[in-house]
Amino acid sequence: MTTREVPTVCRMCHGGCGALVTVDGDRAVAVSGHPGNPNNAGFLCAKGRASVEYTYHPDRLRQPLRRTGPRGSGRYRPIGWDGALTEVADRIAAARDRDGPRSVVLAQGTDRNYQEWLFRFANALGTPNVLGPAHVCFYPRVMAGILTLGGFTFCDYEHDPEVVLLWGSNKAATHGDGVIGTRLLSAVSRGTRLIVVDPHRTSLAARAELWLPLRPGTDAALGLGLLHVVLGEGLVDREFIEGHTTGYEQLAEHVRAWDPRRVAGITGVDAELIVRAARRYATAAPAAIELGTGTAQHSNSFDTARSAVLLSAVCGNLDRPGGDVLWDPQAIIGRRSMPMSEALPPESAAQRLGGDRHRVLSMSGWAHPSAVWRAVLEHDPYPVRTMAVLGSNLLVAYPDSERVHRALSALDFLCVADLFLTPTAAMADIVLPVGGWLERDQIVEHANYVAARRAVTSVGESRSDEEILNDLAGRLGLPGFWESARAALDARLAPAGTTWRELADGYYRPTELRHFTYRERGFATPSGRVALYHEGLRRMGHDPMPVHRPPARATRAGEYLLTSRHSTFYFNSEFRNVPSLRAREPDPRVEMHPGTAAAEGIADGDWTLLEAHGSQALFRARVTDAVLPGVLCAGASWWYPELPPDRSWRVSNVNRLLRDGDENPAMGSSNQRGVPCSVRPAPDEVVAACLRGDLAEWAGELR
Template identity: 65%
Template sequence: MTTQSPADRHRRPLPVVQVLAEDGRHRTICRMCHGGCGAIVTVDGGDLTAIEGDPENPNNHGFLCAKGRASLEHLKHPDRLATPLLRTGPRGSGEFREIGWDEALDRIAAALDRARTEHGPESVVLAQGTDRNYQEWVFRFANSFGTPNVLGPAHVCFYPRVMAGILTAGGFTFCDYEGRPDLVLVWGSNKALTHGDGVIGTRLLASVRDGTRMIVIDPRRTQLASRAEKFLQVRPGGDAALALAMIHTVIEADAYDHEFVEKYTVGFEDLAAHVADYTPEAVAERTGIPAEEIRATALAYAAAPSAAIELGTGPQQHRDSFHTCRAVLLLSAICGNLDRPGGDVLWDPPGIDGRRSFPRAELLPPEQAAKRLGGDRHRILAMSGWAHPGSVWDAVLDPAAPHRVTTMLVHGSNLLLNYADSDRIRKALERLDFLAAADLRLTPTAAMADVVLPVGGWLERDQIVEHAHYVAARRAFARVGDSRSDEWILTELAHRLGLSADFWPDARDSLDTRLEPIGMDWRQLAEIHYRATPLVYHKYRERGFGTRSGKVGLRCDALRAFGYPLLPVAGPPVGSPEDGPYLLTSAHSPFYFNSEFRDLPSLRSKEPEPLLDMHPEAAAREGLADGDWAELATRTGRIRLRVRVTDKIAPDVVVAPAAWWYPERGADGGWREANVNLLTSNEDENPEMGSSTFRGLRCTVTRVP
């Protein structure tokens, strides 16, 4: 198997890499994933020659994962896009010709202006993938342009937790490993390997080495589970029921923090009455966990002098996503673990013009905000500023939609791989009047665009990194071909569309402005590289919680206006046994980041094929052995994966890889062969956030030659 695509006529086999930094060792922040690890880049003889972890960075203390170590391979990959492209063949054919930046930007600006004039600015959708520190730029451009429709994976990634935190306690939380918690619940998170949002796994592991106890809750017996004092193998989709049963147990045993509950919460009596029916016995079958294990875990958590909950994205990718996040936060609150040393600390912004202020939400008129797609159905998602993907596709394909979507500008998102119901997305992209994509390589989604723009990776940008613990400078070390940053692209489009008043002559000019509130400029931050954000505990004692009542809303009265339950609930299982004997969940590989990096040989060699994890009993039942190919099917679609037999999952659970495609197969990338999102749909969505059900789908598995 080869992992290198044949050079198409529109791509240079070896893009020219221009080095922008002087020889030496330079501190920076990696962005091959969300982690924010410190890194050191070595420039020698006018070339980038090495990248390693920064031992002085408190986030990772010199550790750098396989993805981070592959950064130079990513930078210099022969399939990097090096110049803007104009499509000359059918959508998806990969047939393009090279054009200059002025022509590319003029074409995109003309399409955006035409849509704005003929159908209104809401007919334009801006999409982005996992945030690479330019999310606030996408929102600023959208607000200035007048469209409320920004599309991203927020509904299944981090934002159910963010919005649950904001509505319940006035902000979102992260685990305080500096405070050395006595106990950590690692819930639906393989933190040591995947380094998701918030605080990366090395901080957790360091805390465990120093004596922190760990309980792991996950459908898979992960590497972390082998080091935990308890492992609860929850069934996919059973997280909300488990959290509510733990709350029931803590209240029933009178093990909650009476002082915190009395002084700083509202609705405790309502919560106690509400969870009365969520006994461990009542949820044992739904969760797959014996009642005595649920009780023991809840009481161990409540008895810990300090405890934190590391909630992953898995529990946020289900119909109960918002309720799960609320219930987990309520468990933390009634045990007195909110905003305390070693607990779940409320995030305080670092003072720069950053994630909260830079998007300039006030630029979007209220009448335009009311046109946010999905806002009528998924009101908490709309409140966070995001459009709902299913509603976006409806607005392209359904003539009866509230308004048409005709035009999309996509930044760093392989839409066909990362959203539910991939075939419907393909139909929507084909129907658009105009599609532009800014990306590092020609993905299956970019291959459908009318204009493709080459962007730089994290080693090619000057950026301000706003992290949970610090503000830091990420400097541009190189430039590949004629690529540009997403920030530069959005700024140039703004000038062409008459939006210059809300931007700068050049994107880099914004860096000084954003740092002014903390009395710094870009040169100063680049010199010191890293500015720690002081961690303040017990902020609520001085200023209360950032809710209407000033207290933690165990009963969230703010939800009444939206028509949603004031207390978290666990809905019934999705689907029925007639849909298949197995429960399907998916997992992210430690070697890839969503749909990225399968074109990098050093990473692809570690996991060369899409693997379907099956328990030995399930494999034997279906006549499958380790290494066989199998067809995985739901009522929505079917895909082909190679079986990996493992006892780390339950006999009725199967685990598929997320966002799999084959970059070596050219523009199409074989995106339909192993893409788990051909099996998902926009049915069974979470009402509040519109979260798709990626976990706990009923499925069948059959052997194929």
């Protein structure tokens, strides 16, 4: 057989690193970083290097399955693709005809470049209800940018910011949307300085010029404090403000009350440190702001994102070299046009679950999860009985996991498409096997290029999510789809005057980065200016300027503030079944300060029980002064693939300790940071029983 090297784009996480896949015949044998890709210049993380191991994992789903046992039991029998897709299409059609298209919910996890396909399918079907983690992930930032200045910004590392304000993001370890962490690190190596806002002393915080260790969930107060200093001391770009913004005087009056001493009392960050950080950011020429999901997972999510956008604006860092830039997408049928939003009638969009309360989230096209579970369990405001899930392990991805389980159990029909029989897939009536990133041809839209992800292998009868959606659309007679998913590749690239073969042969097409575009065309807002005060938000019933909402209650004696963070070796709930990655972090960890550990009689490496909202979860302690006193930092999205599926998600799932509230009015973000929580040593017999999966035996302990 002939060995060849195929250039492609990794998708083991959101990063989108360039990769070189060594292929022997029809089998991938190795994956390395692509030195010619501008994103990562040859770097590839542990997850990317495990791609081959993941692709050929012995537990991969290899054929469609129909459930034969109770939901959650994992008992199935194989069926063919034709029978499986016919049944899924028939059940969706029956639900549409009985209760209307809105009764069908489509769900996805983190985007694997098929998100726009799912929205296209939903809009063509006529359902406004697409469920995803948008409200606690990327979309508070997206919508803050769109509403404030008409677009979403990225840090311009190509032109070396003098300062980067890295806020709630451990980008070097977990990468993220848009521009990955290696670009940040390259800029730092060339002299860019860091201001890091994080309750955890990450590796980047250790390298920062200034580290602001704030209490989890108090980000919006910090944002208001930074604005107070910048505006109060006149450290602003007067020319930009006068020529390109509205509402400056209202903003100045609004932040006047947020002096550093008051903000210090809320955030725990020293007042002088707040002043130094504000001055350092405002006097840098230029500076950029990198927001992470740490800022999105609490009741002040949208307000934090808005304050960051306003800070960038008043300091003149929007759309300038080395600042926060707007990338114009290439002329393909892509993220903006592929969803076919115009196909959904306005009266249907108005029925989106949660849209009556969370107008900004609804504007972005997403349903609110708490409203979805309520519609399933209580048929309020209308019944939802059918759900199709693509690439999401709902039982560990959403707060109040037990409520999610009750909702999935109550559905008339559930279809799940995934690579493995996750706890969520084990609840499904029909399970469809999908391929990983090495098994699919995809158009990759990145901030600074459009690239080809190329299929180099296949496992069993797996199909891509795009193929599944295109086939279902055909069976349902939905408009706007293609003869095949492969045919869609050329159709989508045609407006840019290219073909799939040309893109694949050329690897990627760079997107031109232009600066100061607002000087020619203004900002894409009704006024053509940046809205520091947002009248539209006020009319929707939301705050026109950022606010800070205090927590529902303070910690009591014996309680700490619970937060969480993602591992370098996992991506959300994925890869805990990959031996090389599991060996790097075999157990779920909760990090705590030595003072916390001593107060609770916990030693490094001990198993502990965390308790909040009457539920418990098992974590192994890591005692470190990298965490603030009074803070517990737990590993996110943990489950045990080695346990039976109906038990695997209950043992160490931090989301069992959280509730799916909708505390942020605009986005509906739930409080997942700064949650009052207790911790104590776990009895040895409880640990042994839980790790065997004998949960019923210790129901009194692991509630």
